[in-house]
Amino acid sequence: MPRLSICLAGAAVAAASALAVGSGLSGASGAAPLRGAATVPAPVPAPPTLAETGLYADPARRIVAPGNRPFAPQYPLWTDGATKRRWIRLPEGAPIDASDPDAWDFPAGTRFWKEFSFAGQPVETRYIERLADGSWLFAAYRWAPDGSATLAPAGGVARVYDHGGGRAHAIPSVTDCKVCHMGAPVPVLGFSALQLSLDRDPAALHGEVPPEGALDLAALQAEGRLTGARPGPAPRIAAGDGKARAVLGYLHANCGHCHNATGPLAALGLSLRQTGAAAEAGGQGTARGLTAPIRGRVPGLPATAAARIKAGHPENSALLVRMASRVPALQMPPLGTGLADEEAIAAIRDWIAAMEEDAVQPQRIPEPEH
Amino acid sequence: MHRTALALAALALPFAAQAQSDAPQDDLVARGEYLVTIGGCNDCHTPLKMGDNGPEPDMERMLSGHPAEIVIEGPATLQAPWASAGNVTNTAWSGPWGVSFTANLTPDPETGVLRDMPLELFVATMRTGRHQGQGRAILPPMPWFNYGAATDEDLAAIYAYLQQIPPVTNAVPAPLPPAQ
Numbered sequence: 001m002p003r004l005s006i007c008l009a010g011a012a013v014a015a016a017s018a019l020a021v022g023s024g025l026s027g028a029s030g031a032a033p034l035r036g037a038a039t040v041p042a043p044v045p046a047p048p049t050l051a052e053t054g055l056y057a058d059p060a061r062r063i064v065a066p067g068n069r070p071f072a073p074q075y076p077l078w079t080d081g082a083t084k085r086r087w088i089r090l091p092e093g094a095p096i097d098a099s100d101p102d103a104w105d106f107p108a109g110t111r112f113w114k115e116f117s118f119a120g121q122p123v124e125t126r127y128i129e130r131l132a133d134g135s136w137l138f139a140a141y142r143w144a145p146d147g148s149a150t151l152a153p154a155g156g157v158a159r160v161y162d163h164g165g166g167r168a169h170a171i172p173s174v175t176d177c178k179v180c181h182m183g184a185p186v187p188v189l190g191f192s193a194l195q196l197s198l199d200r201d202p203a204a205l206h207g208e209v210p211p212e213g214a215l216d217l218a219a220l221q222a223e224g225r226l227t228g229a230r231p232g233p234a235p236r237i238a239a240g241d242g243k244a245r246a247v248l249g250y251l252h253a254n255c256g257h258c259h260n261a262t263g264p265l266a267a268l269g270l271s272l273r274q275t276g277a278a279a280e281a282g283g284q285g286t287a288r289g290l291t292a293p294i295r296g297r298v299p300g301l302p303a304t305a306a307a308r309i310k311a312g313h314p315e316n317s318a319l320l321v322r323m324a325s326r327v328p329a330l331q332m333p334p335l336g337t338g339l340a341d342e343e344a345i346a347a348i349r350d351w352i353a354a355m356e357e358d359a360v361q362p363q364r365i366p367e368p369e370h
Numbered sequence: 371m372h373r374t375a376l377a378l379a380a381l382a383l384p385f386a387a388q389a390q391s392d393a394p395q396d397d398l399v400a401r402g403e404y405l406v407t408i409g410g411c412n413d414c415h416t417p418l419k420m421g422d423n424g425p426e427p428d429m430e431r432m433l434s435g436h437p438a439e440i441v442i443e444g445p446a447t448l449q450a451p452w453a454s455a456g457n458v459t460n461t462a463w464s465g466p467w468g469v470s471f472t473a474n475l476t477p478d479p480e481t482g483v484l485r486d487m488p489l490e491l492f493v494a495t496m497r498t499g500r501h502q503g504q505g506r507a508i509l510p511p512m513p514w515f516n517y518g519a520a521t522d523e524d525l526a527a528i529y530a531y532l533q534q535i536p537p538v539t540n541a542v543p544a545p546l547p548p549a550q
Binding site for chain 2 (some may be wrong): 142178264267298327329331334335
C-alpha cells in the first residue's frame with residue numbers, strides 16, 4: 001500500500017517539523033546542508049572553541065588579543081535587547097578595498113566576532129572569517145556557565161536564554177546565518193562606510209557609545225587600512241529630518257541586508273539599504289519602494305494593511321504590522337529575534353503617522369550596479 | 371566578485387555554471403520528472419480524488435496544490451498523542467504551526483508559486499527552507515531539508531521539469547496561524 005505508507009511518512013515528517021516550529025528553530029534539522037553533495041568541496045571546519053579562533057590573548061580571563069579591534073556600528077542590529085561587543089582582526093599589510101563604499105572587499109584572513117549578552121552574561125559569540133579562497137566561514141560559539149565557549153551545532157540551539165512568555169533567544173543555524181549575511185552586497189553587515197561614519201547619528205535607535213579604541217572611518221584611513229576610498233564628506237543618510245534619519249538607519253541595519261536592490265530579493269522592489277556614498281537629500285535617503293502595495297499574500301496580514309507603508313496610517317502599514325508580530329509566518333525580520341522591538345515600533349509608528357500622503361511616492365529601484 | 375554572485379554564493383553558487391554545461395534540456399526534464407516522482411512531490415502537491423479503487427491522485431490537477439474551492443477556516447482539533455492532521459485531499463495540514471496548504475507548483479502565470487522564482491531562488495529555497503531563500507520558514511510537512519540535500523544538478527532538473535508541466539490555475543490559500 002504505497003499510498004498509505006507515503007502518507008504515514010508525511011505525517012511523521014509533519015510531527016518532527018512541528019517540534020522545530022514550536023521551538024522556534026525553524027528548519028534547523030541539522031540535516032540541511034547548503035551544498036549540492038556532488039558539486040561543492042567540503043567546507044573548512046570552524047575551530048572547535050572560541051579561544052581557538054584567536055579572539056583572546058588570555059581566554060581564561062577573557063582578555064582580548066591586542067590586534068583584535070573593537071568597533072560599534074552607528075545603527076546596530078537589534079537582537080531581543082542583547083548587549084553586544086564586536087571586534088575585527090585585519091591581516092597586516094592587506095587593506096580593505098573600499099572603492100565601493102557599500103560593498104567593502106575584505107582581505108582573506110579578516111575575522112569578525114560579535115558577543116551577545118543578556119543580563120550581563122555572555123550567551124553566544126558569532127564568528128565570521130574570510131577564507132583564503134574568498135569564501136566566508138560562519139560559526140557561533142555557545143557560552144557555558146564555567147566560562148568556556150564551544151562551537152554550537154550547525155543546526156543552532158533553540159533556547160539559550162529565556163525571555164519569559166514562552167520566548168527565548170536562539171543561536172541561529174549556520175544556514176540562517178547565511179540567509180541574512182549572504183543577501184547583502186557584502187556579508188559583513190555592520191562594518192561599512194556608513195556604519196563607521198564620523199557623522200554618527202545621535203538619535204540612532206539602540207545607539208551605542210563606541211568603546212575605547214574603537215575603529216571608525218578616520219582610524220581606518222589613518223592606519224592605512226583602506227584603499228580606494230573616495231574622498232568626501234562623512235557618510236550620512238540623506239533624510240528629511242532627524243527622526244527619519246534614525247528610522248531609516250534602523251531599517252538599513254535590521255532589514256536592508258535582505259531587502260535591497262542587489263540581492264536575491266531585489267525583484268520585490270523594496271530596498272531599505274542606505275548608501276555610504278554621498279546621496280541627494282530627500283525624505284527617504286536611498287530607500288525605495290516603501291509605499292508600494294505588498295506583493296502576494298502574507299499569512300495573517302490584515303487586508304487593511306495593503307501597502308508596505310500607508311502614509312499617515314501606521315495601523316495599515318504592512319511593514320509595521322509585520323514588525324510588531326511574532327507569529328512565525330508573519331513576523332519581520334523572519335528570523336533572529338523572539339521579541340518585537342517596541343522602541344523601534346514606536347519610532348516607526350510616529351514616523352509613518354507624520355507622513356503626508358503626497359510626500360512619499362513609490363520610487364523605482366535603480367538597476368543593480370554589478 | 372559580482373554582487374549577485376556573492377549574495378548567492380552560499381546558497382546556490384555552483385549550479386549556474388553546472389546547469390549550462392549539463393545534458394540537453396530534454397534529458398534534464400526527464401531527470402526532473404523521475405526525481406519528482408520518486409521524491410513524492412505528487413503525494414501532497416497533487417490533490418487526491420475518490421476513484422474506483424479509493425483515493426487516487428487527480429492528475430488533471432497534477433502538482434497544482436490545495437484546491438482553492440476547498441475552504442478550511444481553522445486548525446484541526448487534536449488530542450494527545452496526536453500532533454498533526456491532513457485533510458481528505460492530502461493537501462492541507464494542521465499542526466502546531468497552524469494550517470499549511472501545499473503550493474501550486476505548475477507554471478500557471480497567475481497562481482503558480484514558481485512564476486516569479488528564478489532557478490537560483492528555487493535552489494536557495496530548498497537549501498534554506500525559507501520562502502524565496504530568505505523569508506518566512508516553509509511550513510511542515512514540506513520536507514525541504516531532504517530536497518535541500520540534493521545536488522545542484524538534481525534541483526535544476528526538478529525546476530526544469532516543473533517549468534514545463536501543464537499549467538493549472540489554482541490560487542492556493544495562505545497558511546492559517548495556530549489557534550491562540
